[in-house]
Amino acid sequence: MPYSLSLTPISLFSLRGKPVVPSSPSPKRYRFAVKSSVNKPPDASTKSGSWVSPDWLTSLSRSLTAGNDDSGIPIATAKLDDVSDLLGGALFLPLFKWMQDYGPIYRLAAGPRNFVVVSDPAIAKHVLRNYGKYSKGLVAEVSEFLFGSGFAIAEGPLWTARRRAVVPSLHKRYLSIIVDRVFCRCAERLVEKLQPDALDGTAVNMEAKFSQLTLDVIGLSVFNYNFDALNADSPVIEAVYTALKEAEARSTDLLPYWKFKFLCKLIPRQIKAEEAVSIIRKTVEDLIERCRAIVESEGERIDVEEYVNDTDPSILRFLLASREEVSSVQLRDDLLSLLVAGHETTGSVLTWTLYLLSKDSSSLAKAQEEVDRVLQGRRPAYEDIKNLKFLTRCIIESLRLYPHPP
Incomplete structure (x- = not known):
């Protein structure tokens, strides 16, 4: 029976629940009521027959590995009641319950697979530092329909090659320009949008606002394109959300029926997911072709180490000007990785940090x-980042408490 390793960072903390009180009155500061969907019960319409790991799967796992398993890793007895709340809900909750019952490392039977679930910091550190010995497994499998061969889920030589191609674009000069031209300006637009709500005390869903903000930031810094998500609904945000929800659902499906293409054209959930991916890919492809035409017409090539085009300092412009021999599909998948994984994960970090x-x-x-x-x-x-030490630690602590995987 195949095994997969699942890192499950588990961390609890005590919230004091005190109201937000600024240290001193200032006209620049506003009070916000931060709403989060983490405690919202799943809508009945979203519940579907995803995977469960009831008694019969646990028993089957025990019988198939009897006499062949000397690892000493306990097998979670996952009853149907344990995972009934999972259907349409959060995967974290049952994993945390089983961690409490069986300790920081245990096995979980899920259909034809066994997962080794880890929540011990020392073990997690070992796995992350020796990543070459462990595959991304299920994460890559259920996300391939979205990321293709992009570096978000790539492994081995492909990951190494794609990382080497993209990382040079993230040099200090680029970051300095982007902080000023993009990060600051987008943040100022968000503050302007929030001011009326701050003045009249209206609660704001900051999860949605941060998602819009980060899409605008990614659009400008990666593609030199303004999605203007803070001012208008963007179909890309909804498409990204739909695609990521599908990846999450696939990770808990008992049987990978979505591997059969004909079923993807019949099942409503799969049809919706395919439409979402088409929107994202079409958006990225159009942006690539627009930039490629400009680069070709100007005969642009990188001639210095920290190259930045003054009118378009985007990562896409750098990659095209580097004249790397890479297929259009590979370039699309790499940039799609930046768009999807970068915007959604950063928005989550900002949301949890502000919440805490x-x-x-x-x-x-x-x-x-x-x-x-x-x-x-x-x-x-x-240059100010290195001096914002406490704020940096707040963000790191938020990532520790509420890690958001790519």
């Missing part, structure tokens, strides 16, 4: 004091 700060008034006040002291009322620059 809103629950801890002393940490919020300390972060505000640091920003005021370092920036002195001016726009932040790339």
